[in-house]
Amino acid sequence: MTSSEVAAIESQMKPMTTDRKRHLVTAALVAPAGLWLCVFLVLPFMAMVVFAFGERAPEGGYQAAFTFAQFANLPSRAAAFWNTMMIAPAGAFLCLIVAYPAAYYLAIKSNPKYRLTLVSLVVVPFWTSLLVRTYAWMYILGSRGIPNLLGMIGIEDIRLLNTPGAVLLGIVYGYLPLMIMPIYVSLEKLDRRLLEASADLGAKPVSTFLGITLPLSLPGVMTGVALVTILLLGEYLIPQLLGGGKVFFIGNALVDLFLQSRNWPFGSAIAVTLVVVVVIVLSVAMRIAWKVSGSRQVDLV
Amino acid sequence: MTKWYRENAPISAGNLTDEWMRLKRGSVTRRHFLGVTGLGLATAVLARQPGLFSSKAYAQDLGTTMSLATWPNYHDPATFEAFTAATGVAVEVNVFGSNEEMLAKLQAGGTGWDLFVPTNYTISTYVKLGLIDPLDMSKVPAFSQATESARFTSEGAIDGTTYALPKNWGTTGMAVNTSKIKTKLTSWKDFFEVAMTEADGRAMVHDYQLTTIGSALVSLGYSFNSIKPEELAKAEELLIKVKPHLYGINSDYQPGMRATDAWMTMCWTNDGAQLNRDMPEIAYILGADGGEIWTDFYAIPKSAANKPAGYALLNYLMSPENAVKEHIANGAPTTDSRVLALLPTDVTSNKIVYPDEASLTKLEFGAAVTLTDPARAELMARFKSA
Numbered sequence: 001m002t003s004s005e006v007a008a009i010e011s012q013m014k015p016m017t018t019d020r021k022r023h024l025v026t027a028a029l030v031a032p033a034g035l036w037l038c039v040f041l042v043l044p045f046m047a048m049v050v051f052a053f054g055e056r057a058p059e060g061g062y063q064a065a066f067t068f069a070q071f072a073n074l075p076s077r078a079a080a081f082w083n084t085m086m087i088a089p090a091g092a093f094l095c096l097i098v099a100y101p102a103a104y105y106l107a108i109k110s111n112p113k114y115r116l117t118l119v120s121l122v123v124v125p126f127w128t129s130l131l132v133r134t135y136a137w138m139y140i141l142g143s144r145g146i147p148n149l150l151g152m153i154g155i156e157d158i159r160l161l162n163t164p165g166a167v168l169l170g171i172v173y174g175y176l177p178l179m180i181m182p183i184y185v186s187l188e189k190l191d192r193r194l195l196e197a198s199a200d201l202g203a204k205p206v207s208t209f210l211g212i213t214l215p216l217s218l219p220g221v222m223t224g225v226a227l228v229t230i231l232l233l234g235e236y237l238i239p240q241l242l243g244g245g246k247v248f249f250i251g252n253a254l255v256d257l258f259l260q261s262r263n264w265p266f267g268s269a270i271a272v273t274l275v276v277v278v279v280i281v282l283s284v285a286m287r288i289a290w291k292v293s294g295s296r297q298v299d300l301v
Numbered sequence: 302m303t304k305w306y307r308e309n310a311p312i313s314a315g316n317l318t319d320e321w322m323r324l325k326r327g328s329v330t331r332r333h334f335l336g337v338t339g340l341g342l343a344t345a346v347l348a349r350q351p352g353l354f355s356s357k358a359y360a361q362d363l364g365t366t367m368s369l370a371t372w373p374n375y376h377d378p379a380t381f382e383a384f385t386a387a388t389g390v391a392v393e394v395n396v397f398g399s400n401e402e403m404l405a406k407l408q409a410g411g412t413g414w415d416l417f418v419p420t421n422y423t424i425s426t427y428v429k430l431g432l433i434d435p436l437d438m439s440k441v442p443a444f445s446q447a448t449e450s451a452r453f454t455s456e457g458a459i460d461g462t463t464y465a466l467p468k469n470w471g472t473t474g475m476a477v478n479t480s481k482i483k484t485k486l487t488s489w490k491d492f493f494e495v496a497m498t499e500a501d502g503r504a505m506v507h508d509y510q511l512t513t514i515g516s517a518l519v520s521l522g523y524s525f526n527s528i529k530p531e532e533l534a535k536a537e538e539l540l541i542k543v544k545p546h547l548y549g550i551n552s553d554y555q556p557g558m559r560a561t562d563a564w565m566t567m568c569w570t571n572d573g574a575q576l577n578r579d580m581p582e583i584a585y586i587l588g589a590d591g592g593e594i595w596t597d598f599y600a601i602p603k604s605a606a607n608k609p610a611g612y613a614l615l616n617y618l619m620s621p622e623n624a625v626k627e628h629i630a631n632g633a634p635t636t637d638s639r640v641l642a643l644l645p646t647d648v649t650s651n652k653i654v655y656p657d658e659a660s661l662t663k664l665e666f667g668a669a670v671t672l673t674d675p676a677r678a679e680l681m682a683r684f685k686s687a
Contacts (some may be wrong), residue, residue: 059430059673061408076679080686143560159502161562162549244549244557245508245685253686260401260510261678262408 045275051268060262070269077270080253087164087249088232091171092179092225098172099179099224106180107187108213119184122177130174134241137173141166141242162244170238175231179224186220187213222289226282233278250274363390367610370395370403370417372597373553374572377630384617390610398552399509400672407432407602414602415611418468421456421596422511422667428459433600435462440612443620445639453596453636456666465598466619469633471570472656472664473512473593476554480582481564488590489520493539495565497546505566506543507552510681511667512567512593513540519591526668533680540684550685558583574632574653585653587660594664596636 052070057063074081106118125133139145141160150158160166190213198208236251245252250270257267373396381392395414397403400423406412408430419427427433438444444466457465475492481503484495496504506513515525517536527533548563557563558576568576573585599618601611617623621639628635628644634654635641641649649655671677 056675058675059408059426060405060678076683077686142557143562159548159562245551246544246547246549248686253682256682256685258409259405260399260508261675261682262401262405263675263678263682 048268048271051265052272054265054268056263056265060264062264065265070266071273073266074269074273077250077253080248080250083248084233084235084250087167087171087247088229088235091168091175091232092228094168094172095175095179095228096221096225099176099183100221102176103180103183103187103220104213107184107190122180122184125177131237131241134170134174134238137166137170138241141169161242162246164243164247166242167239167247170242171232171235174238175228178231179228182223182227183217183220186217186223190216218292219289222285222292226285226289229285230278230282233274233281363388363610363613364607365389366391366393367415367607367614368393368395368413369614370397370406370412370414372397372418372569374555374575375418375631375633377627379630380618380623380627383623384614387617388610388613390607390613392614396553398507399511401510401678404432404672407604410604412602412604413606415605415607416599416601416614418597419465419600420511420667421453421598422669423672424456424465424598424600425459425669426672427600428464432603433464434603434605434608435464436466436601436615437612438463441466441616441619443616445637448638450636450638456596457598465600466615467636468597468599468618469571469628469631470594470596470636471633472587472661473516473567473569473595474573474585474587476558476566476568476573476576477584477586478558478561478564478580478582479584481561486565486586487588489516489588489592490590492565492567492588493517493520493543496543500565501546503548503562503564504543504546505549505551505554505557505563506540506547507554507567508550508685509552510677511671513550513684514677514680515593515667515671516567516588519588522590525591525593525665526671528670528674528676530676533676537680537684540680541687544684544687569633570654571631571633574651577653578632587656587664589660589663591663591665594661594666596666597633 051062053066053068055063055065055067055069102122106115106122110118138161141147143159143161146160147158150156194212194216195208198212199205203211234251235249236255239247239249239252240255254267254270254274257263257270367390369392371394375396376394381394385391397406400420403417403419404423404426407414407417407427419433424433449467450470453470454467457463457467475486475489477486482495482499484491484499486492486495492504506516514533514536517539518527518532519525521532521535521539523529523532523536527536549557551557554563554566554568555572555576558566559580568585570585573583576583577585599615601608601615605611618627621637621643624635624637624640625643628640629648632648632651632654635644
């Protein structure tokens with residue numbers, strides 16, 4: 001074997017081993033998450049898809065069959081889908097309106113000395129379970145809470161609990177931190193020199209905000225809106241507790257089908273449809289986000 | 302010596318929870334609520350040295366915890382505390398609003414319940430699906446078949462095998478806050494009419510197909526148990542017409558009624574008695590046009606993890622001296638003449654709990670078919686999602 005041959009073999013070997021190493025590292029990094037997702041997401045989802053084409057057993061549950069009846073029955077839950085499709089974006093939008101000024105204050109106006117403390121305060125509500133906090137709202141909105149105070153000044157028998165307004169309030173309250181955080185992050189990354197330059201060139205604060213701050217914070221806004229909307233599409237707890245079973249989300253319809261009428265196939269069909277809808281909403285939102293913000297990347301968290 | 306940081310706190314976490322629950326629940330005592338939700342016992346168990354009060358003979362066989370599935374506001378928490386003190390077994394209480402929900406959980410598997418409370422008409426289905434065990438009566442010596450009223454307890458046995466023992470019977474009527482609603486209600490027809498007029502936004506129906514659909518059927522002059530498509534269609538029409546006027550669809554209606562958020566609700570005997578006891582303006586009315594009469598039973602799921610403890614609690618609850626306390630607290634009428642003899646006269650003379658026989662004649666026991674009938678299940682789901 002000549003030395004040139006040896007060199008040629010070595011040069012072939014080297015990239016191969018580094019390649020293999022790289023693959024191994026990738027596999028090792030991806031494996032835990034991949035395995036987790038496969039067992040707890042992909043397999044259940046496949047089961048759900050199979051169930052969706054089945055039939056309800058006579059006593060409830062699932063019975064093997066192949067039918068599109070469940071999907072044909074989807075219009076019977078049109079009201080729940082409609083409610084969810086209306087209230088989820090509306091809730092996200094309300095969150096945005098409340099969250100943007102707060103995030104703006106935190107990122108731009110607040111004293112840097114206290115900024116970290118203030119930002120952590122936003123997260124503090126997460127230390128208590130959403131269930132308990134929503135229960136507290138039931139008490140505040142119930143007859144012994146705000147309506148009682150209104151009664152003292154002569155406004156009698158106001159009902160706040162179990163109304164769509166109560167559900168919206170609960171949603172804004174519950175999801176606000178998830179909206180503030182991404183907006184705060186994008187505003188914090190904002191290059192202050194751009195604001196100074198804008199002022200130097202004679203722009204009024206309002207036009208600086210509209211021309212520079214707002215567009216540059218759009219990725220955060222889009223992330224927040226997408227995050228909150230997606231979570232709201234599957235919301236169950238808040239409508240159940242603050243809507244009294246009257247404001248019905250698709251999540252509530254699902255719980256009903258699995259835990260009351262025991263119609264697993266129809267429940268699966270709705271769940272599959274919901275997943276498809278979420279994927280569509282997500283991709284449309286991302287598409288809009290690129291277009292508007294001009295950036296190709298929108299971080300989800 | 303350093304002090305534990307919580308020693309000087311103005312209020313302990315436990316007290317705060319108690320206080321908050323009391324406020325939220327109005328005049329329901331916190332003991333009651335904590336007991337019903339199991340929070341009280343959980344706290345008690347955590348706070349207590351394990352085995353301090355337990356008798357060794359029991360503790361070895363029965364484990365330290367068991368799980369009971371039951372209905373809202375249905376037990377005296379003191380009963381479970383006493384049971385825990387006697388046996389060392391802590392009882393975890395799960396509350397459900399419908400038999401369908403219990404069946405769904407058992408069908409899905411892995412409930413962990415050692416004892417649960419199904420209603421008369423569901424037992425045959427549980428047996429058919431193999432979800433409950435025949436009872437080993439030798440483990441329930443406190444039960445006495447001879448003193449039970451067969452009218453209420455016959456559905457616990459199927460083909461001569463006993464699968465469930467009676468807890469109490471009761472009726473499904475309506476609770477009305479008479480200081481808010483001036484119309485005098487006498488029937489389910491009135492109930493749905495007032496729900497759309499005087500009680501607009503203040504009436505509640507159960508999150509439970511049997512009573513909600515059944516009462517709507519009765520108000521239209523049909524059988525409580527009907528599964529005829531055209532009658533169900535009429536009931537659905539009525540329910541969907543009423544829905545925008547309702548305050549809520551929930552089987553746990555005591556909080557709403559006590560806070561006076563709700564003025565009127567479908568109501569079970571025991572809740573009616575509890576509400577009326579604490580708030581005399583809340584009347585309990587049976588529909589003159591019909592409605593439900595029922596018996597709730599105790600049964601042991603086939604999947605129970607701790608059957609010995611399930612039997613121990615069942616036997617404990619069947620002994621008249623324990624049962625009488627339960628009946629005084631929860632206000633449901635007893636099926637056992639031994640318990641009836643022990644009850645104070647102010648309980649036995651309470652017309653909510655022991656109504657005149659004449660007012661019961663039009664009431665119907667739920668029929669097994671309603672539990673599994675897909676049309677009723679789907680109707681309820683459509684009503685809720687409408």
